[in-house]
Amino acid sequence: xxxxxxxxxxxxxxxxxxxxxxxxxxxxxxxxxxxxxxxxxxxxxxxxxxxxxxxxxxxxxxxxxxxxxxxxxxxxxxxxxxxxxxxxxxxxxxxxxxxxxxxxxxxxxxxxxxxxxxxxxxxxxxxxxxxxxxxxxxxxxxxxxxxxxxxxxxxxxxxxxxxxxxxxxxxxxxxxxxxxxxxxxxxxxxxxxxxxxxxxxxxxxxxxxxxxxxxxxxxxxxxxxxxxxxxxxxxxxxxxxxxxxxxxxxxxxxxxxxxxxxxxxxxxxxxxxxxxxxxxxxxxxxxxxxxxxxxxxxxxxxxxxxxxxxxxxxxxxxxxxxxxxxxxxxxxxxxxxxxxxxxxxxxxxxxxxxxxxxxxxxxxxxxxxxxxxxxxxxxxxxxxxxxxxxxxxxxxxxxxxxxxxxxxxxxxxxxxxxxxxxxxxxxxxxxxxxxxxxxxxxxxxxxxxxxxxxxxxxxxxxxxxxxxxxxxxxxxxxxxxxxxxxxxxxxxxxxxxxxxxxxxxxxxxxxxxxxxxxxxxxxxxxxxxxxxxxxxxxxxxxxxxxxxxxxxxxxxxxxxxxxxxxxxxxxxxxxxxxxx
Numbered sequence: 409x410x411x412x413x414x415x416x417x418x419x420x421x422x423x424x425x426x427x428x429x430x431x432x433x434x435x436x437x438x439x440x441x442x443x444x445x446x447x448x449x450x451x452x453x454x455x456x457x458x459x460x461x462x463x464x465x466x467x468x469x470x471x472x473x474x475x476x477x478x479x480x481x482x483x484x485x486x487x488x489x490x491x492x493x494x495x496x497x498x499x500x501x502x503x504x505x506x507x508x509x510x511x512x513x514x515x516x517x518x519x520x521x522x523x524x525x526x527x528x529x530x531x532x533x534x535x536x537x538x539x540x541x542x543x544x545x546x547x548x549x550x551x552x553x554x555x556x557x558x559x560x561x562x563x564x565x566x567x568x569x570x571x572x573x574x575x576x577x578x579x580x581x582x583x584x585x586x587x588x589x590x591x592x593x594x595x596x597x598x599x600x601x602x603x604x605x606x607x608x609x610x611x612x613x614x615x616x617x618x619x620x621x622x623x624x625x626x627x628x629x630x631x632x633x634x635x636x637x638x639x640x641x642x643x644x645x646x647x648x649x650x651x652x653x654x655x656x657x658x659x660x661x662x663x664x665x666x667x668x669x670x671x672x673x674x675x676x677x678x679x680x681x682x683x684x685x686x687x688x689x690x691x692x693x694x695x696x697x698x699x700x701x702x703x704x705x706x707x708x709x710x711x712x713x714x715x716x717x718x719x720x721x722x723x724x725x726x727x728x729x730x731x732x733x734x735x736x737x738x739x740x741x742x743x744x745x746x747x748x749x750x751x752x753x754x755x756x757x758x759x760x761x762x763x764x765x766x767x768x769x770x771x772x773x774x775x776x777x778x779x780x781x782x783x784x785x786x787x788x789x790x791x792x793x794x795x796x797x798x799x800x801x802x803x804x805x806x807x808x809x810x811x812x813x814x815x816x817x818x819x820x821x822x823x824x825x826x827x828x829x830x831x832x833x834x835x836x837x838x839x840x841x842x843x844x845x846x847x848x849x850x851x852x853x854x855x856x857x858x859x860x861x862x863x864x865x866x867x868x869x870x871x872x873x874x875x876x877x878x879x880x881x882x883x884x885x886x887x888x889x890x891x892x893x894x895x896x897x898x899x900x901x902x903x904x905x906x907x908x909x910x911x912x913x914x915x916x917x918x919x920x921x922x923x924x925x926x927x928x929x930x931x932x933x934x935x936x937x938x939x940x941x942x943x944x945x946x947x948x949x950x951x952x953x954x955x956x957x958x959x960x961x962x963x964x965x966x967x968x969x970x971x972x973x974x975x976x977x978x979x980x981x982x983x984x985x986x987x988x
């Protein structure tokens with residue numbers, strides 16, 4: 409018997425195919441991921457940014473079900489073989505996901521594919537596929553970050569507790585780890601004076617989004633607001649629910665937080681965005697500014713305004729200079745959208761009425777409205793007081809770098825306050841040469857002042873004829889309906905040649921998005937009608953999203969819009985392939 413079994417076993421040993429060992433980038437990923445759950449990204453992989461990687465690593469490190477993700481720039485086998493190889497090489501239980509990008513000579517966009525595997529845990533590939541299908545649409549979260557909650561169910565109960573628990577604020581610990589400073593305390597401070605607000609900030613919620621949203625609404629009062637934010641591709645989305653007593657529509661509130669109808673909240677701007685929402689739900693920003701200016705410094709900058717150039721110390725120094733130049737003058741920098749929502753059409757911002765809301769006893773005052781979503785540039789000014797101050801404020805608004813600090817500096821210079829900021833020598837000191845130089849400088853200053861007055865006269869005439877029609881065209885309702893309006897307004901601020909160049913860059917960038925959409929259109933045309941009702945509804949949603957993307961691509965006004973269009977196109981293609 410042994411004589412028979414021995415040769416048979418030997419024959420079987422040579423006949424059995426050897427287990428394929430991972431090599432190349434997959435082997436590097438396996439070595440790194442053997443240390444624990446997380447993400448390994450090959451150099452040159454374009455489909456994810458550093459913020460997303462940081463958030464994924466934080467989330468996977470806290471999840472009960474281990475998740476390991478490899479993102480490669482090499483070819484991988486068809487099917488799930490690459491994920492299976494990764495799982496075998498790591499040799500630990502968990503969920504394994506492999507994604508790749510490979511550039512080809514025939515397309516500006518890389519060809520992509522994916523592979524999934526499950527080893528030694530209760531999760532199944534069907535559960536992964538079901539969760540991936542839930543992520544169709546905008547906003548619906550990012551599959552790579554909603555998956556842990558779909559498998560473990562650890563975040564959804566915490567979100568629901570914002571409705572019935574002691575604390576109406578919840579921040580996913582993974583978010584706080586990836587982005588220090590984004591925590592419950594930040595939310596409490598922002599909404600300290602705004603009752604009946606519930607906020608959940610998470611990496612991603614698994615399952616049905618409407619169910620997650622509804623879980624925050626139990627017992628929501630008529631004046632209550634619930635805000636759910638979760639990660640999408642490169643930023644957080646924002647979904648708002650509001651009681652019937654809230655004086656603003658849901659779309660208006662979402663645009664305050666998210667800047668457009670398709671909400672986008674970069675992690676670095678999130679504190680300012682929630683401050684904007686708190687402001688629109690709280691006391692009028694003009695009243696808050698008036699009280700702050702009456703009690704403190706002569707310059708007030710709203711906490712939801714950030715231009716990335718001006719810090720608190722600079723504002724304090726500029727306020728001191730303004731107080732020295734004109735002790736009664738007051739200046740406020742307020743967020744454009746919030747101010748317009750609260751004041752409505754009662755105080756057109758190009759007229760003095762808005763500035764009178766913050767003026768102290770009818771003195772000199774200026775309100776500069778800041779666009780908080782596109783670099784913190786000043787979009788409008790309202791000034792009241794004596795003629796010289798009003799002209800100075802108008803001149804400062806028309807500066808080349810209309811940020812907070814540069815605008816205040818221009819205002820001070822027009823008020824003749826440059827000597828206060830810059831110091832200066834003792835008038836009685838020095839010899840005749842210095843006196844002569846001083847006299848020459850004084851003469852030059854008088855000539856410069858005369859020239860500035862001439863320029864201001866021209867600007868005032870232009871403002872009388874041009875500014876009111878321009879602002880009337882950009883009504884409050886137009887500004888808050890679509891993000892496209894903000895791009896149009898940005899173009900309107902540019903010189904004609906700059907605007908043409910911006911549009912040319914946008915159209916050139918949009919060509920890549922057009923190629924993506926052509927491929928998507930072909931795939932949709934080839935898609936068979938599903939027999940299952942749910943699958944048919946999903947296909948209909950994908951077709952509707954395709955039509956929206958076609959319209960967005962055809963009407964692009966800025967090259968910055970194109971990456972979002974391409975991301976959404978890739979998401980629809982991925983969902984369509986999963987439907988097959």
